[in-house]
Amino acid sequence: MNCEKCQALLSELLDGTLTDEERAHVGRHLDECMVCAGVRAELSAIVTTAHDVRNYTLAPPNSRALWLRISNTIEAERAQEQRTAAQVAAVVSSRRESVLTRVLHKHWTLSLPQLSAAVAALVIGVAALTVFTVQSLRRAPPTEAKLPPVHRSINDQELDVLMQRVEQRKGRWNPRMREAFERNLSVIDAAVNDSLEQLDQSPHDEVSEEALNDAMSHKKELLREFADL
Amino acid sequence: MTPESILLPRSAFGHVTATETEKTQVTDYALAQAAAAGDMPAFEALYERHHRRVYSLCLRMTGNTAEAEDLAQEAFIQLYRKVGSFRGESAFTTWLHRLTVNQVLMHFRKRGVRMEQTTDDGDVPVQVVQGTENPASMPVVDRIALDRAISQLPPGYRTVFILHDIEGHEHEEIARLLGCSVGTSKSQLHKARMKLRGLLRQQNPPQ
Structure with missing residues (x-):
């Protein structure tokens, strides 16, 4: 093993992620090479100090x-x-x-046939509703209703409207503006997709949920800005 | 003193008297729940406990005090909006830390900060240390010198180094946060450490 290969593996050696074979090769080289052994010691000092740095916090001005x-x-x-x-x-x-005011303040004047028809319609309506309810109760399974499966999708009407507006206005933009928009949108979409993938794997991950919400609100913000241009 | 063990400085709950509150160690979770219900003193107590850690993380990741203050402010505003979703399944500090990291990374994306990455055709190669270099070892690394050197790292290297070596994230998580592969995260960490080694040698050249 030469110095270049040895030094490329030093970080993994310090992190303990090398295979036994790699570690043995690197170890043999370090026993013979003072330069690489020195680099290993210096990187080790940096990693050790970095672990301590976490405990030192700074106050804002x-x-x-x-x-x-x-x-x-x-x-x-x-x-x-x-x-x-x-x-x-x-x-x-x-x-x-x-x-409510309109209904209550209205003067109702009904003839006898009109009144009879209204009462009959009311009776038929109540009877039909009762029959329907009883049948529904019979059909319902005795076990508790199961919760719907977790399913996430992005369905936001505001987003669709904004996107349509942006698409309409895109034609008027100069190439730099279009490029800036596309770049920002692709970054945000990447973040959205990443969060969705994470949520598919672990549906109750709070942080991924927040990251998704963040990304969606940034997307809306971006679209709002560009929809007015 | 850990953030969890700080005594609440003043009444944070309407139904608890000031004397009672001063005697009670209130957990982050209880404060978070109170803050979610609109209790500003409870939220202020959370700020008092955690603002130094949030600001320090922002400062190390950006290397700029003004940006760090703005990001810390934004992180706490986001915290207020989302504190109701904290269900106490993880430590509050971990939850807030991830929220802050997300905030900073989103800021980098907006600003179009280039995250140095290893491409197939290779970018910035690591300088191999040759026997011609001054053989004296690097002077003892102290926290201040390391902080100064970190601030001089390119943003991509700095982010990976802080997340892995300072904040203790695994490469898998860093890769997920940055949207890169685990291999890229490992490679950037190694480059960051080698770059830091060079910067620390420049700060205090070995005698």
């Missing part, structure tokens, strides 16, 4: 200011979420109120 920036951003997001929730609730309640 101004921890308090960093916390204030973080908490301000979070508070702003929370306030925005609350405003949006309040607006949605107001819209929903006003819609409900208007439908």
